[in-house]
Amino acid sequence: MTGEAFESEPRTAAPGRPARRRLRHFPTVLVALALVALAAMWCTPWLDRDARNFITVPLLAGTVLLLGGWFLFCSGVAWRRRLVIVGGALSIVALLAVSFRLGGYTGDMRPKIVLRWTPKPDQRLSLPASQSAPRAGGTVVADLTQTTPYDYPQFLGPARLPILSNVTLAPDWKAQRPKLLWRQPIGGGWSAFAVVGQYAVTQEQRGDLEMVVCYEAQTGRVVWSHADAGRFSSVLGGDGPRATPTVYDGKIYVQSPRGALTCLDGADGSVVWSHDLLDEHGTHNLQWGRSGSPLVVDDLVIVSAGGTAGRSLVAYQAQRGILAWSAGNDVSSYSSPALATLCGIRQVVVVNQDWVVGHRLSDGQPLWRETWPGNSGSNASASQPVAVGGDRLFLSKGYGIGCELLTLSSDGTDALAAHVLWQRPMLMRTKLTNVVLRDDHVYGLSQGVLECVELARGRRRWKQGRYGHGQILLVGDLILIMAETGEVALVEASPAQYRELGRFQALDGKTWNNPALAGPYLLVRNAEEAACYQLPLSRPVIGVGQAEMRGDQPGS
Template identity: 40%
Template structure:
């Protein structure tokens, strides 16, 4: 009532003297309240921001947004009441409308960063043109390898084979570095730079062909580009679309090349096997149909789309399967029913026929990995809330390790990475941490136990650790970090002013190739005792969650709208 009657003079009664300074005091009080709210809000935001490195930047950003919004609304309300007192009833609403309207006319919402910061893009920015399959022209036929310094030699192309996700061994490590890191980015050649469909897939490369997955309108596409010049050689399409406000649009796994064939899974569970040279389809499988649910049901539990990259082992194509929740547990001593086995599925690599299904844990966003643990070759699967080891011949579970997560919440995204004999490292974002796990024979069975667990190091959200000797490197909570594998002790961490955000990392020989979330590529010395950046290469200018592909001297980087192929100087 006080606020509604500020403009009404108080009546004089019984000779009582009216305080003529009361309205002025009320205005001063409102200014004081607005100032206090702004100061307190700013202080809380600064405190939360300062603690982001030690907690989780996503949760810190969300807390800062809530605090900032409350403080801003309160300050705006106080200013509005002051304006009402002065007779400017519509001043604050008009100012808010002009600011919001102006921003909306200039910018469009472009999703969220990996740390829950809203992203915006200019409404006037034109997208790059997508490549289409077309006939070979006389001009393109005249270009051959070695004709100019801008074109790679046949030798560099033959050295550029990368079978798929995280390199040939699925450990984010390429042993031999064939390129040098120059002093200036101008010494790196851009072979081609063009548009690409949406998605967070990376490339597999063989015989001068680079294959990836992308979304074009309502079609999930498996595409093959010529490494030499970016020409689209062939495309396979499947009607389907994964879309999520937080995770974006399109496929998120990486194809695998094996024995002249390409194996790929889309964001909706469609699996292709095609011929690498021609793109001809050999077989297809719908994992949702096999699992017995539809896309809506699947994405209620696996919210950000299927991200598992095919693992080819012993003539099988192994993938995370997923499936509806099991209503009841199997009786003691009995095996789960076939329909309850949903952690992994093995398909015949030649025909696509089902060989086995195994594991009752819901799937995560990680990809299966081949390891030798306790003397046995096995498939290691990071599931929604566990890590499991599986026999290759029939998929039976050899051991399990509890690794909490929720595939429609604080999800597990990082695959297990080998870390020496009988050990692997696993990491997690969303306020999680990491563990070094040892697998040992226990009679006729196996047992997985933690060597160490930590909530402060190797907090890999979308990315993975890469290990060189006794040191693990990773983008942890958005900052590059080196950790002693044996003890879990942090050796160094990237300065906060140079954070990479939720980007990606590969280790190539003695050089770390880091893809920053904001688009640039950073080359760093892989040394244990201190942080040593070598070069920053400008690349994309928008959110990039895709793993960089290092294929010989070629560096392929892409995001959900642009792809660039760089040729690095020879070593």
């Protein structure tokens, strides 16, 4: 009897063992499947690098959680040991969660982890103090009515395209080094500088204040600042303003990330007029904040409001702020309205959430529209449309869409028709940046790598040089690159080959902001610091702060 009882005990425990045997290879199979999925994803050519990084994190996290669940419920290890190991792991995770926070992402969707109690850089800054001599009445003077041929008065420059033809940079930065004039902390945001005369204006976030600040361009001294209560925050997109000020006829036009369109007096930053675009046009904010820089043309201030019922694109009288016209029904994107002449008609071309539309300048009425895939809460559009010749338009974006070339035709009336000449999903995948055109070739940062594409056939000439999701500016026959890492590089704009001529570290930290070049003065910034460098020139310029600025002065 004793022997029979002894032999019967294993039979009562047997039902649980086959299940454990069936699952004993689960970890190996799970890890193998995860590795296969990662390999397949990273070998998929049409999937952007940021999408790969974004998918990799939850895939690895899910794998770890499943392995943890298997260990806890199916591993066969003694329960006390399982609970101790799992409890210890959860304690470590909890400690890390309490000690660290997500500090943002790079353009490739790589997360940045920072200590939880570390304040954001802009929260450590005090309010800027005006340092120029006051005028009568106690306000300070900045004469933004005095212009020069080398001003950079708005987003992407004087022509609202990142192209300058009146400055000739010296190509050898080893023989003639860029000279640092000033470098200092600045408030948060992705706004760029608008430069007119001696002054540089930008938007920034300091604590709970959205600010417009006027600096002396060559010294970095604050002339005046304007502040509004509010703070826009986004884990993916960062904090603070996104748009760049537009300086026009001595006044400054800005759009806040929360949709406030404001006109300021350039002399002292006082408010001339202001509108709440979201409230007035019955729309809502975008997931990553309003980033459209105001277009000022023919005494009209034009912005994308994104409202329905004829309130998508709106124009206000520049001097008085009275609504001049509104039109369209499309949701806004993160692009800015652009001025173009297509088929002989001056028009405002705007990339919306999922359409690109040409509006008649005089009254805003749509002249043509073409689909352009996107969603302002996911695969957003941020790159500017670029007119090519008199009847073509180049479009580009990231998120696997790539680029396409449109041609427009007219039937003799104002109505135009758009047709796609070619589409290239694998080329010019610009996510946060814009392209430049030179000699029938287009250059841009495609997935963070500089690329040259032949415009006529949509054929890649070369793709080389990783600069991240930075910004570019064509200066003559040279491409000035503001890399995402804060470096500034100089590259030949030649379809024959990629050739970098020089580079230097201009800023530290993630830099998505566009550079501004006024004569020899390069003003750069990111969400933490700003700087001004004097670049060497091959030809002198006259009328930029001094009587004459020669190219041999920097580094001397």
